[in-house]
Amino acid sequence: MTFEEVPERSKWDIPRTERDDPFQFGQRFLEDENAVWDHNAWDHVEWGEEQEIIAREQLEKQKQSPVSNFDKKLYMSNPSRYWDLFYRNNKANFFKDRKWLQLEFPSIYGKATAPDSGPRTILEVGCGAGNTLFPILAANKNPKLQLVGVDFSHRAVEIVSEAPEFDPARIKADVWDLADTSGRLPAGLTEHSVDFVILIFVFSALAPEQWMTAISNIDRLLKPGGEILFRDYGRYDMAQLRFKSGRLLDESFYVRGDGTRVYFFTEDELRGIFGQKFQIDRVGTDRRLLVNRKRKLKMYRIWLQARFIKDSDGDVDVSVSDE
Template sequence: MQSQDDLDWVSQHTPAPDGNQDNVIKEPSLEPESKEPSRVERGDRPYEFGKRFLTDEEDVWKFNAWDHVEWGPDQKEEAERQLAAQAQTPVNEFDKKLYLANPARYWDLFYRNNKEKFFKDRKWLRVEFPALYEACKKDAGAVSILEVGCGAGNTMFPVLQENENPELRISGVDFSPRAVEIVKTSPSFDPKFAHAAVWDLADPEGNLPEGIEPHSVDIIVMIFVFSALAPDQWPQAVSNLQKILKPGGRILFRDYGRYDLTQIRFKKGRLLDENFYIRGDGTRVYFFTEEELVEIFGTAFTPVKIATDRRLIVNRQRKIKMYRVWLQAEFSNSK
C-alpha cells in the first residue's frame, strides 16, 4: 500500500534537469520546544543515513543530495505558517466521510493507473535494513518475512533476487486486490519462496492474512504504509501486527516525517485532520514524529531504533532546494 510519493522516495520529488517544480520550500526545524538535548547532542544516531554533510552553503549545488541537514528557527516558522494556512481550508465534511469510508477503492484506482510504472527497485534497502539480506544467506535457516503494503513488490522482489536461503519464506500483503494481482503475475514472483494475499492492516476483527499463522513471522517490513491509516485505526493495526510477529521478532519501519516537503506543499481542501491529508488521487497520508511512533508502537513493542532522516535534495540546473523528512525505526516483539 505505497503511495505515488514512493515510486522512489528520492526520485519522485527530485526533478529532472528540465523539471517543473518551481517552489523553493524551506525546511523547518524538528527540534523540540523544550531545552532537552537533541538526539545528535546526546550522541544517539542509530541510523547513519549517508555521510555527505553540507558544511559550507556555497557548496550546496555541487551534489544532488545532502545528509543530516540542520534547520533554523525561521524555517520552522515558515513551515508552521504553511500548516496554519492549510488548517483554514480543510476537507469539507461530506468529502471527508467519502474518503474515510472506502479507502481501498482509491488504492485500487491508484494501482490500475500506475501498473506499468510503479515498481522501483529499492536499492537502499541493503544499507537501511541489512537484516533482510542476512535472511537471504545460504546458511540463515528458516526465516519468515512479511511485507505489509507490498504494492508492486518493491521490497519482495529485490530480496528474492538476492536469496540463497532454501528456507526463506517472504509474503506480501496489501489492502488493494489489484496490487496483489500485480505481484502474483510478475515474472519475478517465485511461489517456491513467495506468497501474496489481500489484507487490511487495520482489520477490525483482527483477522490475519491468508496463509499467515499467529506468531509465525520473524521480520515485518512496513515502508510508507502506516501513514495511509487513519489515526483511529492505529491501535487495531498494532494489535494485528502483534498477533503475527514471533516473540523476539522485528518490525522494520520507514514512513513520512513531520514537515516533509510533501506535507508543506499540500494546498487548500486537502487536510482531513491534524497532520493527516488526502492526496489528489484519493489516497491518504499522515506525517509522524519520533515521539508519536514511541506512543503508537510502544504499547505492544519495544523500540530498538528510531531516527529522523533529513535530506536536502537539489536540482542543480534550476537551483531548486527540496527538503525531505522520513522516519525510520525498528521495533522488537519483546514485551
C-alpha cells in the same frame, strides 16, 4: 525556499555511501552554504529558523481550509478503492525497486536471507507492486525463506502475482488490511509465525483511529523476538508542506489528489504507538536536502526509520533507546 513534489519513484536515485549503521543515513554534509548547488542531495541538513517559520505558516494555512465534511466521509469510507485506482492507473511503473534495503535494514540479510538462516518468514504489509519483495527474493540464498506480501488493494496484489519475478514456491500474495477488525490473518500465516514485518510508507495510509488495531494485528503475527522494520513520512516533510487548501483531513493527516491518504509522524508519536506492544530498538530521523540545480530549487525531505522488537518473553521493556 520552494517546496516542490518529488515523485516517490525517483527519490532513491540518490547515491548513498555504504555503512554499517542503518541509522547513519549517509555521509554527504553541507558545510559551506555556497556549495549547495554542487550536488543533488545533502544529508543531515538541520533546519534554521527561516525553514521553521515557513513550515509553521504553511500548516496554519492548511488548517484554514480543511477537507469538507462530505468529502471527508467519502475518503474515509473506502480507502482501498483509491489505492485500487492508483495501481490500475500506474501498474508497476510508479515505484522503483528498493535497492537500498540492504543498507537500511541489514538484519533481513544477516538473519533471513543468508544460506544458513534456516526457516524464516518475512511479511511485507503494503507490498504494492513488489518493489520490496522482489529485491529481497533476488538477494536470497536461504532455501527455507518464505516471503508474504499483503496489500489492501486487490490490484496491487494482482500486479505482484502476475510479475515475471513472482515465484509461488517462495512468495505468497494476499489481499489483507493491516487494520482488519475481523481477526482474519493473511493467507498461509498463523499466529506468531512471522520473523520480520516490513512497514515501508504504509502506516501513514492508516487513519489515527486504526493505529492500535494495526499494532494488535502485527503483535498476533510476530514471533517472540521478531522485528518490525519501519520507514515512513516525518513531520514537516516537503510532501506535507506542499499540500494546498482542501487536503487536510485531520491533524497531520491529508488526502492526496488521487484520493489516497497520508499521515506525517514525529519520533515521539512512533514511540508512543509502537511502545505499547513492542520494545523500541531504534527510532531515527533521516533529513535530506534535495537540490534541483538547473532550477535552483531546494527541497527538504524528512523520513522516519525505526526498528521495533517483540519481547521474547512477552513483556515489553520500557527502558528503550532514544537514538
